[in-house]
Amino acid sequence: MKQRTVFKTLTLGLAAAFCAATLPAAAQQAKIKVGLMLPYSGTYAALGHAITNGFKLHVAENGGKLGGREIEYFVVDDESDPAKATENTNKLVKRDQVDVLVGTVHSGVAMGMAKVARETKTLFIVPNAGADELTGALCAPNIFRSSFTNWQPAYAMGKVAAEKGHKKVVTMTWKYAAGAQSTEGFKEAFEKGGGKVVKELTLPFPNVEFQPYLTEIASIKPDAVYVFFAGAGAAKFVKDYAAAGLKNSIPLYGAGFLTDGTLEAMGDSGQGLLTTLHYADGIESKKNNAFRLAYAKTYKMQPDVYAVQGYDAAQLLGAGLAAVKGDIANKDALIKAMEAAKVDSPRGAFTLSKAHNPIQDIYLRKAEGGQNKLVNVSIKGLDDPARGCKM
Ligand code: PHB
Numbered sequence: 145m146k147q148r149t150v151f152k153t154l155t156l157g158l159a160a161a162f163c164a165a166t167l168p169a170a171a172q173q174a175k176i177k178v179g180l181m182l183p184y185s186g187t188y189a190a191l192g193h194a195i196t197n198g199f200k201l202h203v204a205e206n207g208g209k210l211g212g213r214e215i216e217y218f219v220v221d222d223e224s225d226p227a228k229a230t231e232n233t234n235k236l237v238k239r240d241q242v243d244v245l246v247g248t249v250h251s252g253v254a255m256g257m258a259k260v261a262r263e264t265k266t267l268f269i270v271p272n273a274g275a276d277e278l279t280g281a282l283c284a285p286n287i288f289r290s291s292f293t294n295w296q297p298a299y300a301m302g303k304v305a306a307e308k309g310h311k312k313v314v315t316m317t318w319k320y321a322a323g324a325q326s327t328e329g330f331k332e333a334f335e336k337g338g339g340k341v342v343k344e345l346t347l348p349f350p351n352v353e354f355q356p357y358l359t360e361i362a363s364i365k366p367d368a369v370y371v372f373f374a375g376a377g378a379a380k381f382v383k384d385y386a387a388a389g390l391k392n393s394i395p396l397y398g399a400g401f402l403t404d405g406t407l408e409a410m411g412d413s414g415q416g417l418l419t420t421l422h423y424a425d426g427i428e429s430k431k432n433n434a435f436r437l438a439y440a441k442t443y444k445m446q447p448d449v450y451a452v453q454g455y456d457a458a459q460l461l462g463a464g465l466a467a468v469k470g471d472i473a474n475k476d477a478l479i480k481a482m483e484a485a486k487v488d489s490p491r492g493a494f495t496l497s498k499a500h501n502p503i504q505d506i507y508l509r510k511a512e513g514g515q516n517k518l519v520n521v522s523i524k525g526l527d528d529p530a531r532g533c534k535m
Pocket of ligand 1: 249250273375
């Protein structure tokens with residue numbers, strides 16, 4: 145053998161020996177199986193796609209790997225249907241035997257996923273669904289969130305509305321966990337600030353027959369209206385609100401999902417809307433600028449909060465996997481590293497609370513052109529109260 149070949153063989157041999165010493169045999173070859181359970185159809189379809197894009201962008205930026213291991217995707221469309229949540233989750237956990245479950249958008253579906261994740265102790269990262277219980281009464285060592293609780297942006301909007309001097313507000317939303325908890329969060333801060341929620345209007349998810357409710361709002365004549373809507377339904381609501389002639393007479397506020405990823409579909413009717421959220425398009429930071437550029441280049445579209453949350457779910461998993469050198473079976477160390485992670489998010493760096501929910505700034509934003517422009521930081525480092533979490 146030539147000297148160079150001997151040297152090469154030796155180095156390769158040493159590298160292999162090093163790998164064998166640090167990782168169990170099976171773990172060295174196998175890819176890490178990531179199960180993406182998200183809505184790819186229905187009113188939240190665009191949200192599911194944005195989360196998927198964001199997650200895959202971070203993995204691609206790392207050469208298709210996290211913690212040195214290649215990533216393989218298994219994908220299920222959950223249709224935002226809570227009735228199918230257990231069956232759909234089991235497709236990933238039992239049939240495909242994924243190492244980690246990532247999902248979803250809809251709070252009711254996420255609650256079903258959490259039940260399976262708790263029973264099977266599968267690592268579960270929530271890249272959107274705000275169900276307060278996930279990092280509240282149902283918190284668990286294997287459940288993490290890269291997004292928000294329904295309480296967080298809503299509470300900030302309640303504070304803003306009270307500070308604007310509004311006294312009498314009507315709320316409106318879809319009748320399910322996210323809508324109810326968003327309304328509660330708003331009400332808590334708004335009433336603490338001296339306001340009163342005089343009427344809580346709801347309609348079944350994902351109905352978009354808003355007209356009778358708009359007529360009722362017009363007859364109540366509140367100082368302002370607070371809503372939780374998202375996705376395609378949000379665009380329809382804002383258009384209907386303007387068409388009913390309410391936009392110029394009764395200010396409309398929302399958790400920022402109202403205008404995230406939906407401004408183009410709203411056209412003029414969305415312009416000027418004030419919302420609160422843990423992301424704004426115009427955040428000036430190296431990380432946000434790089435993220436927005438890479439996302440636009442890869443997907444030929446602008447990112448939104450959902451893309452950020454997907455990206456950060458991958459970053460959070462990556463932090464855990466890096467600490468255990470890709471050995472996902474080393475659960476305790478993996479979880480410890482994820483708990484301690486400081487995620488360099490496009491929204492601004494965040495850490496996790498004891499209940500595994502981001503402690504993060506909530507921004508007040510104003511819709512201008514195609515963007516939710518940053519107005520100010522409404523509440524700095526807002527931590528969810530994590531009611532009922534014993535961990
Ligand atoms: C939820 O169901 O928790 C949910 C759905 C869509 C959003 C935000 C929260 O944009």
